Amino acid sequence: MAPQSHLPLYQGMLRRPRVQSLIQQGLEYPLLILLAAPGYGKTQAMAEYLSQSNARTLWLRLGSLDNLYTHFWAHLRQGLERDFPALAKRLRTLEFPDTPSKFIVFHNVLSKEISGEGPVIWVLDDFGEINSPGMKTFFRMLTELEPENFRLVLVSNVPSSIQFLPLMSGRRFVITGENLRFTAEEIAELYRMHGVSLGPEELHRIEGYTEGWPLPLHILALNPAAIPGSQNDDGVLTHRRISSMFEERFFSAYSRPQQKLFAGLSLLHSFTRELMADLYEGDPADLEAAAGHAFIINEPATGRFFFHYLYCLFLQGKTHLLSSGEQTQVWRQAAEYYAAAGDAIPAIACFRKCGDHQGMLTAMCDCARTQHGITMGNADFFLEHLDLLTPEEQRNFPVADYLRALVHLNTLELEKTESLLLGLEQRLLAQDTPEALSLLGDVYASLGSLHMMETREDFGDYYKKASGYLPAGTNFKNKNKLLNLNNHNFSMADNQPGARERMEQAVHYGVPWASRVLAGGLSGMEYIFSAEASYLSYELDAAQQHAYRGIYKAEASAQHDLVCNGFCILARTAYIRGDSEKLQDHIQSITDYAERYELNALKEIRDTALAWYYIKLRDFKKIPKAILTINESEHPMLAYGRTQIVYANFLIAREEYAKLVGMLEYPKGLFLTQGIWQDRIALFIMRAIGYCQMEKPGAAMEALWTAYDMAYRNNLTTLFIEAEHFMLPLISLAREQREYAFDRQWLDHIDEQAGAFARRAAAVRASYRKQSTVKTGRPNPLTRREEEILRDLSRGLTREEIAVVYSISVNTVKSFIRTIYNKLDASNRAEAVSIAILNGYIDTPEFNEQ
Structure with a gap:
């Protein structure tokens, strides 16, 4: 089989069947972990195995910025483009799954896209870079995925990086540094590959000197004359000695411009060919030195390059070759490159490094304008960078206070938000420049959003003010961005008589102004509000009329969440009237609409509506799992009030x-x-x-x-x-x-x-x-044993536990499960169980405590 070109594989390394056999054994488990110190050949070993595999593969090398949801999600989508284009496309419509319910949506999408097309292996390299609680939760849930053909591989230098993962007894396999050390036989074979036959004494000396550490062994084998102990060597292998090897074998062979280029690139987490070309002042042909370098790792799925960890440390020790101005220029050119590519998060980090706070603020504004720009997950990152500004810069760049207000708005710190926005309003009115007045429009839009969130009846006045300064709409929202999501609309400022009418009047006045400013956002929400208000007052005919008006207006402006929320009101109205047929029709409309647009927000609304429907009908087995996990979330109630109810x-x-x-x-x-x-x-x-x-x-x-x-x-x-x-x-x-x-x-x-x-x-x-109770007439295709195994799966038993129950091998259990999936046309455990229950092949299992 031809080697796969999309792997970070360096040609010319010794292939070790012993290690490949270990990896093969590990991939029998859902989770394989390669855990060893730098230089033990983890990446090379895994890439070597996959180069001879027919598995569809994703390989991502993680970095510190991947602790930010938005950056990781973009990184993942980019990495999936080659072998999983349909999945990459689907993920563009999904938010990062930072709650159990969102993860179930992601799980269902993933299961559907990877099912039935052979083995799928995802490799997450440099996993030790991940330390944020939210990302750890995501990866913990990812390790628990059930698709039979899916395997997850974590490659890490840091033992603590996997401690948060569940023990997963019988479900994970760990390959350590001890497993990856070269044996004496492998050392001899390595030298033979380089044309040297070692004698017993030389082999013993090399083995004792390196202790089987792969990285120095490969460097030594490239220079067979440098056998340890033969040239005044003290017989001790240290990191200083490794650096000397890098110097002698590689760095000294570079031209001065190449040395400066590599030293500069070591300041960055990763780089591309285009960025190398931007930074290099010599002959472009010289850049080919990076293409086949043993310690420069390629991530072909994204076009990025990384230095091996130890080689990067060595190169960082060479940054003295660059003046402070040259180092700053590396950061600046990297920042401009990332900003031009629309990669705002690394652009922000690089602008910070070169001290260009104005560029940093511009990149932050670019990030805030994206669909999922400022979130709870990256709020600390934004605040950390905003805190770098000097008092003078704070005065000169009022957009900094606006960005800070957006962060506090997204983290629900509303008093801080309002204080910043009102102070900024006075500053911008005093400046009275076109730039200041444009930003003032966004300030008024945010005050409108804040007051709407706090159920203040004056929110429309702020949106009206905003529209005067923003004739083309806000600078910080995408066209037709969905804003209502899976939330009810009705609210009142207080419980005094007439509060409903006052708020309804305020909404009908304010929402059209808001929709102008928000480029179509919230269009139709005033009628959905009235529909909910009428329903809550038992004015059912009025509720229906308002709901239909809201649906039509919202659909015209692509406010798909409001369309689904309108159908939810119609479903509630049909149910309270006892109209089974219309109730079913409206629930089906929500389901069809969510399927048509494939947006995560719509799937949450759909799952909530289906859960409400089946709870009311007491058909608990059909409740979407996303609803049954909602109480595990730590997110504020504002984000999921309806689902919680x-x-x-x-x-x-x-x-x-x-x-x-x-x-x-x-x-x-x-x-x-x-x-x-x-x-x-x-x-x-x-x-x-x-x-x-x-x-x-x-x-x-x-x-x-x-x-x-x-x-x-x-x-x-x-x-x-x-x-x-x-x-x-x-x-x-x-x-x-x-x-x-x-x-x-x-x-x-x-x-x-x-x-x-x-x-x-x-x-x-x-x-x-x-x-x-009407039977479909479809005969049960399952054998008695298949029914038993599927029943055990429905109760939550693992493959290993089922194997023990029936005294059969795990592989035999896997074979049974594959047969069950094929017979039921299912792609995962949950789907197979659901199909079997619906058709009466197995009974409904008892619910476990949540």
Whole structure:
């Protein structure tokens, strides 16, 4: 088989069958780890194995900047372009999976794209560079993937880099430095490859001197005359001696311009041919010295080059060959190269190194304008660089304070955000230049966003001001960027009479101004807001009318999240009316729409809607797994309020009341501190249900009163009616107690409506169960043993555990699983289990505690 050209493989190294056999053995496990100090040939050994493999391969060499979600996600997509183009394209529509629910979406996409086309191996080199908690969580989840044909390989110099990974007993294999040391036989073979036959004494001397360390062995073999101990060598191999080898064998052979080039490149984490050409002042043909260099590693998937770790340390010791001005020029040219290529994160880092703070700010602005520019994951990176500015630079570059405000807005530090923006407003008005006034427009847009987030009725005034300074729209948002995502729209500033009408009027005034400034963003949101407000007030006809108007307007401006949210309102309206057919149609519309556009935000809305649907129908086995993992997230409630509420509904349906109350005891973020949100009302209703079912009437009445107090003055009754039969004992308690002054007519109304809805909901569930009992007539293709194994998989057993149960080998279990997947036309475990349950081939497994 011809060697694969997309691997960081250096030709001319000794192929070691012993090590290749170890790697083959390790790839029988889902996770293979090559863990050894620098110079042990980890990269070469893995690349050598893959060069003779038919596996589709991704090879990424990680760096410190890959701790930033946005940079890693772009790096991953670029690396996938060659062998996984369809997956690379799909990832462009997905956000970095920084929560369990987002990771499940990523997992499903990955499983679909890699299934059925032979083995797939992903190699993450220099894994020791990863230290951020968020990235560690992502890689921990990646190691737990289930596709049969997928293997993950981690290559690292740092033992602590893998300590956060689960032990994964029977699921990971580790190759260490001891495994990679050369044996005496391999040393002799290496020298024979270079035309030297070692005698026993020479072989013993070399083995003792190097202790089998591959890197110095290869350097020594290139110069067979330099056998240790023969030329006043003290017989001790040190890093200083390694540096001397680099000097004698490689560096001294370079021309002076080449030496300066390599010393300069060692300042960078990676480089490209184009960047080398920009930096080199000599003959371009000289650059070919890098192409076949033993200690310059290529990452062909991205076109980047890296120095071997020890060689890089050696070259960094040669930076004295460069003046301080020449070193600065390396950083500057690298920064300009990355900025021109649209690679903002490394551009920011390089501008920092060369002291060009204005260039750094420009690159930060470029990054902020991208779809996922400033996030919680890279907020510290932005603040660290903004803190480098001197007081004079802060005065001269007001955009710095604007960027700082955007960081605080994205991390939900709203008081800091407003203070910065209001101070900046006065500065920019005083400057009164075209540049200042353009930035002022963005300041007003951000104040509008902030006030909207805080449910302030004046947010439209700020967007109107912004539109006067930004006739072409904001400088910091993409056209038609999705802004609502998987969140409800309705909110009120307070619970006073008329608050709903005031906020609805403010939204219908403010959203059109916001849409102008945001280049189409939020278009149609005013009607979706009115639809939710009407639904919550049990004005169902009005809710439908507003929802359809919102859907049509949102679709015209590609506000796909608002379209799906409109269908969600229609589905809720159909359900509360007891209309099974329309309920099913609207849920199908959400599913179809999410599939059509393949956007991560739409898949989250789809999964939330499907979870709500199947919870209401009590068909728990069809609930998307993404919803059942939502409570594992550490993200603020603002990011997933609706999904959290749906999960709480699941706990109510499962009668897990203690867990429900515990989950809802301390909601996070803005959820309880800004305005009146429908999810906030729902939260207290569900707490009341939980306490009531746990026979804690005092706590139940306190929670119900809190919800009542938020809703009563504005006639928001539907959330209480939605509680069905769970509301009836709460109404009885409310009538009996004397501490809280519930309106008696309101209690009677909710009692009547909730009871009637409980009967309609029961009829909807009965109709669904009747439809579900209709058999497809498809015969069960599984054998008895295949059913048993699939049932064990559905219960969470590993392949190794199943092998023990049936006293068969793991390979035999794998064969059974592949056959099962083929028979069911499934690409992974979850899909196979789901298909089998839906067709009645196996029973639904019991749920484990989340």
